[in-house]
Amino acid sequence: MITSLPAELRAPMPAELRGLPRDGARLCVVDRAQRRITHTHVSDIGRHLRRGDLLVVNSSRTIPAALNGERAGGSRVQVRPWVRRPSSWDVIAVSPLPPHAPVPLHEGEVLHFPGGFVARVAHRRDDLPSLWRLERVSGDGFASLLSSGEPIRYSYASAGVSIEHLQTVFADHPGSAETPSAGRHLTWQLLLGLRHRGIDVVDIVLHTGLSSTQDDDIDATHPLVEEWFSIPASAVRRINAAQRVVAVGTSVVRALETAVDATTGRVSACEGWTSLRIGRTTALRACHGLFSGLHEANGSHLDVVGAFLDRPLLEAAYAECLTRRYLWHEFGDAMLVT
Amino acid sequence: MAITGASRGLGRALALALAREGASLALCARGEADLEAAADAARRYGGTVVALSADVGSPPDIERFAATALAQLGRVDVLINNASDLGPTPLPFLSDAPSEGLQRVLDVNVIGAFRMTQALIGGMLMRGSGLVLNITSDAAVEGYPGWGLYGASKAALEALTRSWNAELEGSGVRLIAIDPGDMNTAMHRAADPEADPASLRNPDDVAAAMVELLVGGFSGAGRVGVSL
Numbered sequence: 001m002i003t004s005l006p007a008e009l010r011a012p013m014p015a016e017l018r019g020l021p022r023d024g025a026r027l028c029v030v031d032r033a034q035r036r037i038t039h040t041h042v043s044d045i046g047r048h049l050r051r052g053d054l055l056v057v058n059s060s061r062t063i064p065a066a067l068n069g070e071r072a073g074g075s076r077v078q079v080r081p082w083v084r085r086p087s088s089w090d091v092i093a094v095s096p097l098p099p100h101a102p103v104p105l106h107e108g109e110v111l112h113f114p115g116g117f118v119a120r121v122a123h124r125r126d127d128l129p130s131l132w133r134l135e136r137v138s139g140d141g142f143a144s145l146l147s148s149g150e151p152i153r154y155s156y157a158s159a160g161v162s163i164e165h166l167q168t169v170f171a172d173h174p175g176s177a178e179t180p181s182a183g184r185h186l187t188w189q190l191l192l193g194l195r196h197r198g199i200d201v202v203d204i205v206l207h208t209g210l211s212s213t214q215d216d217d218i219d220a221t222h223p224l225v226e227e228w229f230s231i232p233a234s235a236v237r238r239i240n241a242a243q244r245v246v247a248v249g250t251s252v253v254r255a256l257e258t259a260v261d262a263t264t265g266r267v268s269a270c271e272g273w274t275s276l277r278i279g280r281t282t283a284l285r286a287c288h289g290l291f292s293g294l295h296e297a298n299g300s301h302l303d304v305v306g307a308f309l310d311r312p313l314l315e316a317a318y319a320e321c322l323t324r325r326y327l328w329h330e331f332g333d334a335m336l337v338t
Numbered sequence: 339m340a341i342t343g344a345s346r347g348l349g350r351a352l353a354l355a356l357a358r359e360g361a362s363l364a365l366c367a368r369g370e371a372d373l374e375a376a377a378d379a380a381r382r383y384g385g386t387v388v389a390l391s392a393d394v395g396s397p398p399d400i401e402r403f404a405a406t407a408l409a410q411l412g413r414v415d416v417l418i419n420n421a422s423d424l425g426p427t428p429l430p431f432l433s434d435a436p437s438e439g440l441q442r443v444l445d446v447n448v449i450g451a452f453r454m455t456q457a458l459i460g461g462m463l464m465r466g467s468g469l470v471l472n473i474t475s476d477a478a479v480e481g482y483p484g485w486g487l488y489g490a491s492k493a494a495l496e497a498l499t500r501s502w503n504a505e506l507e508g509s510g511v512r513l514i515a516i517d518p519g520d521m522n523t524a525m526h527r528a529a530d531p532e533a534d535p536a537s538l539r540n541p542d543d544v545a546a547a548m549v550e551l552l553v554g555g556f557s558g559a560g561r562v563g564v565s566l
Contacts, residue, residue, distance in 0.1 A: 146401075146405050146409075163401050164397060170463065174408055175409075192505075196508075
C-alpha cells in the first residue's frame with residue numbers, strides 16, 4: 001500500500017479551478033467481476049453503468065465548521081464540532097492559527113462565540129479524549145457557525161477555495177463539517193443525462209464529522225465518531241428496486257449499511273446516529289458499487305474501499321493510480337468500483 | 339419558498355400574499371428593520387417565516403441565507419429572485435455613468451441571482467420539481483434613457499433564464515422571467531420621481547396576480563408578463 005504520498009499528488013483545489021470541467025477529473029474504473037482496471041474521466045462514468053443502476057448521493061451541505069471563540073482570560077480558541085446535538089456539541093479545540101495545534105480546555109470554563117452563542121465545557125469524551133463536550137448556555141450555535149464560521153481547510157488545500165466550491169451541485173441539507181467530496185465531481189449535465197438513460201440518482205443525508213483531530217498520533221488510530229444520517233422513504237423505494245446500488249462516497253456506504261436488514265438485504269427508511277465501522281471484513285448488504293476519491297493509507301475512508309475490493313485488486317488499482325499520477329484527496333481524481 | 343429583496347415593494351407584497359396562502363417563507367434583504375417588519379407582518383398569517391439580513395451581492399451572505407433557509411424550512415421548492423439594484427440615481431445616461439455602478443448592478447441582479455439559484459436549485463432537481471422566478475423589467479428588451487445599467491442586467495438575467503430552461507427541459511424544474519410592469523415602489527420613485535403614482539401599478543395587486551399564476555402552476559416557461 002502507498003505509505004507516503006508525494007506532496008504534488010495532493011490536489012490543492014478542485015478540477016474546475018484547475019482549468020478542467022467540474023466532471024473532468026480522471027476516473028479509475030475497477031471491474032470486480034472481470035478483475036479489470038481501466039482509466040477514463042468522470043464525465044464518462046455512464047459507459048461503466050447500466051440501465052437499472054442507481055447512484056445514491058449524499059446531499060448534506062457543507063457548513064463553515066471552524067468557529068473562533070473567546071475564553072475567560074480573553075485568549076481565542078477555535079472549535080470544530082464533530083458531533084452536533086441540539087443542546088451539546090462534541091468538538092476538537094485548536095489554535096485559531098495554522099497549523100491549528102490542539103488546545104486543552106478546562107472543565108467548567110465558559111466560551112463566548114460571535115452572534116451570542118455561549119457554551120460551557122463539560123468534560124472530555126471517554127472514548128476519544130480529543131473531543132470536548134460543550135453544553136449550550138445560551139444562543140444558537142448553528143446560526144453562529146453559518147454567520148461567523150470558516151470552512152475547514154487542510155494544509156494541502158489552497159486558501160482560495162471558497163465554500164461555494166466545496167458544495168456538491170445537489171447540496172441541500174446543511175450540516176457537514178467536511179465536504180462529502182465524492183459527489184463534488186458530479187454535474188447536473190451528467191446526472192440528467194444518466195437519468196435520461198435509465199440510470200437514476202437519489203439522495204440520502206449523512207452529516208460528516210471531521211477527518212482529523214489535528215493530532216497525528218491519535219489520527220493514526222483511525223478514530224471514528226458517530227454521524228447523523230437520514231434515509232427518507234422516497235429514496236428507500238428506489239434503493240430497494242435498483243439492480244445495482246452505487247454509493248457515491250464512503251458516507252453513503254456508512255448510512256446505507258447501517259439501515260440495511262442483514263437477512264433480507266433491504267434498506268428501511270430511518271434516521272439517527274451511526275457508529276458503524278466498515279472495514280475489509282465487512283459484508284456489504286446494500287451497496288453493490290462505490291464511486292469515491294483516492295484516500296491515503298491511514299484513514300477510515302480507505303477501509304471502506306477495502307470492503308469492496310480484495311487486497312490484491314485494491315493494491316493494483318492504487319498502484320496504477322500512483323503510476324499515472326492521479327491526484328489524491330477531496331479535490332483530486334476518482335475511482336469507480338463495480 | 340425563498341424571496342430575496344423581501345423588505346419593500348414587490349418582494350414584501352409577494353411575501354405577504356404567499357404567507358396568506360400558507361407558504362413557509364425564507365426572506366432576505368439588506369435593511370434589517372424593514373425586513374423584520376415585513377416578516378412580522380407575514381407571520382400574522384401563522385406560517386413559518388425565516389428572515390435574515392443579507393446582501394445578494396455578497397457570496398458569503400448568499401451561502402448564509404441559502405443554508406439558513408434550507409435548514410429551517412427543510413426544503414425550498416420556489417425561489418423568487420426579486421432583489422435588484424437600480425444603480426446610481428438619479429439615473430445617469432450611459433455616456434456619463436460610473437462603471438462601478440454597472441459592476442454593482444451586475445453583482446446583485448445577475449451574479450447574485452445566479453449564485454442564489456445555484457445554491458437552491460440542486461434540491462429541486464434531485465426531487466424533480468421546482469420553480470425559479472426571476473423578476474425582470476421591460477428595460478431588458480426596450481431602450482429607455484437612463485435605464486441602461488439596470489436594463490443590461492435584466493437582459494442578462496433573461497438570457498440566463500432562457501439557457502437554464504433549455505438545459506433543464508424535462509427535469510421538472512423551470513425558470514421564469516416575469517415582468518411585473520411599472521409599480522408604485524420606492525425603487526420606481528428613485529428612478530422616476532416625476533411619475534404620477536396613479537399611473538403606476540400597486541405592488542399588492544401585482545403580487546396577488548403572481549400568486550394566482552403560482553397557484554395555477556404557471557403553464558409556461560421563459561418570459562411572461564403580469565395581467566391585472
